[in-house]
C-alpha cells in the first residue's frame with residue numbers, strides 16, 4: 049500500500065485495508081444541517097424535557113447569549129445589574145492577561161452577578177448551561193471571589209479523575225497560583241491540596257468517602273455537583289446524602305443569627321444536558337437556571353448513510369480531515385481500548401506513508417484503564433507542523449477542554465457497565481458496547497469549539513441521532529453495589545431507606561448483601577461488623593480490602609499488598625500482543641508460578657524490584673519492554689502500595705510481615721476476599737461458580753488456561769462470547785468449604 053492510497057476519500061482509488069479487511073464502502077458522505085438550524089430558528093431539541101439551544105446543527109451564539117432561562121422565563125442580561133463584561137484583573141504577565149481576557153469573554157461571565165444573586169437566594173440551584181459556557185471553571189471562582197463560601201471550602205465533584213485533575217490545573221492557572229494551594233484536587237490514590245485550598249475538584253467517590261470521617265461535610269460551605277446528568281452511582285448516593293446533610297445544617301440555623309449562617313450548605317447541580325425538572329423535584333424549593341449561549345460555534349455533520357464499521361469510518365474521516373482541512377487537533381470517540389488500539393495501528397500505518405510536507409500525526413490515547421500519567425499526555429501542547437489525533441473513550445466526553453482540539457469524530461458508540469444478576473445467579477459487572485444517548489452526542493460535540501470554531505463529524509445519520517435515547521440509565525440501576533453498600537453501612541445508612549432519585553433493582557441489592565455477608569463485612573442481621581468497618585477504611589473494593597485484612601492472620605501482608613496494588617492499578621501489568629504471542633509466552637515463562645496468576649504477579653514485582661536496584665531508568669524500561677511488561681502499571685502499583693501501607697499503619701497492621709516463598713497464605717488471604725469468585729471443576733472440563741449457576745472458562749491470558757484443577761479463585765469475570773474467569777489461581781477445596789461459599793450455594 050502506498051501513501052497515495054491514503055486519499056481514500058476518492059472512491060476511484062483503492063481504499064486502505066483496516067484490520068486486515070479492505071474498504072468496500074465509499075467514504076462517509078456528510079450532511080451539514082440547514083442554515084435555519086444553525087441560526088437556531090428551528091425549535092431546539094428537548095433534552096430531558098428542557099429546551100436547549102444546542103441544536104444538532106451548526107451552532108451559533110444566540111442573539112441574546114447573555115440571558116438566563118428560568119423555567120420558561122428568559123431573564124435577559126439587561127435585567128441584571130451586571131450588564132457590562134466584568135473587568136479583567138490587573139495582569140502580572142501577558143499570558144495571565146490573555147487568560148483573564150478569555151475568562152471575561154465566556155458567555156457565563158456576562159451573567160456573573162445575576163448568577164451570584166440566584167445562588168445567594170437559594171440553597172439549591174440547578175444550573176444548566178451549554179458545553180463550554182464556563183460553568184465548571186468559572187462558577188467556583190465567582191463563588192470564591194464573592195465571599196459566599198465564607199471560611200468554608202468549595203467542592204466541585206466530577207465523575208472522572210481526569211476531569212478533576214485537569215480542571216483543577218486550569219483553574220489554578222486562572223487564579224495565578226500553583227496547583228495545590230488555593231485550588232487543589234483529590235482523586236483515588238492521588239491528592240494535591242493544602243490548608244490554603246479553597247476550591248477543591250474531586251471525584252464523587254472521594255467526597256463520598258469523606259462522609260465517613262465528616263458526616264456533615266462540614267469543611268465545605270458550597271458543594272457543586274458537576275456533570276450530574278451522568279448519574280454515576282456515587283453522584284446519586286452523594287446527592288441523596290447532600291439532601292439530608294443540608295436539612296441538618298441549614299434548618300437549625302433559622303433565626304439564629306450570622307454565626308449559624310456560616311455553617312449553612314449550598315448545593316449547586318450543574319450540567320449541559322440534564323433532566324433539570326427531575327432534579328428540581330428532588331430538591332423542593334430549588335431554582336433552575338439556564339445560562340444561554342456558547343463562545344464558539346460547532347458545525348455538526350451527520351453521515352448521509354449508516355456506517356457498518358465505525359472504526360473504518362473513523363479512519364477514513366480522520367484522513368479526510370487531515371488531508372483536506374486546516375490545522376487543528378482531532379478527537380475521536382470510540383467505545384473501548386480494543387478499538388482504540390486497532391485504530392491507532394491503522395492511523396500510524398497510513399500516517400507513515402503520507403507525502404513529504406504533510407503535517408505529522410501525533411497519536412495520543414485516553415481510556416480509563418490507561419495509567420493517569422499517560423492519559424494526561426493529551427493535554428501537552430502539540431508540536432509545530434503536527435496534528436494531534438486523540439483516540440478516547442467517553443472519559444473525554446464531559447467537562448474537559450483539550451487545548452488544540454478543533455475536530456471531533458463521534459462513532460456514536462460507548463461501553464456501558466451493566467450488572468448481570470438475574471441471568472447468571474452469581475452476578476457480575478459486564479461492559480457492553482452500545483449506542484450512545486443524545487446527551488452523550490451533545491457532550492461529545494461540545495469538546496470541539498472550546499478555543500475557537502469547531503466541527504463535529506457524527507458517524508451516524510441524523511435520523512439515528514433523533515432516535516437515540518435522551519440520556520443514559522442511572523448507574524445505580526445497572527451496576528454492582530457491594531462497595532457503595534458497605535460505605536453506606538459505615539455511615540449507618542442503607543440503600544433500602546436512603547432518599548434516592550432512583551431505587552436500584554432488588555436482585556442487585558441482595559447480591560451485594562450476600563457478598564458482604566460472605567466476606568464477613570456484615571453479620572447475619574445485616575449490621576456492619578468491626579472487620580467491615582476496617583474494610584471500608586481502605587480505598588479498595590471490599591473484596592480486596594478483606595484480603596489485606598486476612599493477610600494479617602496468615603502473616604503475609606507484605607505479599608498480599610503487592611498483589612492487591614497491582615490488581616488495583618488502572619492498567620494491566622502484562623502487555624498483550626497477538627502478533628508476538630510466542631515471544632510473550634516465552635518472556636513470561638520465567639515469572640510463572642505453578643499456583644497461578646497471583647503468585648506470578650508477585651514474581652514479576654519482585655523481579656522488577658531487583659532490576660530497579662541495579663539498572664537506571666532506561667535500563668528498567670528496556671527490561672520491561674523485553675518482558676512485555678507495562679512499567680507504568682508497575683510504577684502505579686508502587687504508589688498504590690504506599691497508600692495502602694498508610695492505611696495499614698492507621699489500622700495497626702504491620703505491613704512488613706512476610707511469608708517468604710510460601711504460596712498458601714497468600715492465596716488463602718485472597719480467598720477470604722474473593723470467596724464469591726470461586727468455581728469448581730465439572731466433569732465436562734468447565735468450571736461452575738460456587739456462588740452462581742454459570743459455567744466459566746479460564747481466560748486464555750491466564751497461566752492456568754491449559755490446566756484442569758479442582759477449584760479456582762479468580763479476580764474478575766469477563767463476558768465476551770462466553771464467560772471467562774480472569775486472574776486465576778488454584779485454591780484448596782477444603783479451604784473454600786470452610787469459608788462457607790459451598791454451603792451458601794447448597795442453601
Ligand SMILES: Nc1ncnc2c1ncn2[C@@H]1O[C@H](COP(=O)(O)OP(=O)(O)OP(=O)(O)O)[C@@H](O)[C@H]1O
Pocket residue numbers: 154177178179180181182183184185186214218319320343446447448449450451494497498499
Ligand atoms: N485547560 C484549558 N485550556 C484552555 N482553555 C480552557 C481550558 N479549560 C477551560 N478552558 C476554556 O474555558 C471554557 C469554559 O470551560 P468550562 O469547563 O468551564 O465549561 P463548561 O461550561 O463547564 O463546559 P462543559 O459543560 O463542557 O463541562 C472552555 O470552552 C475553554 O475556552
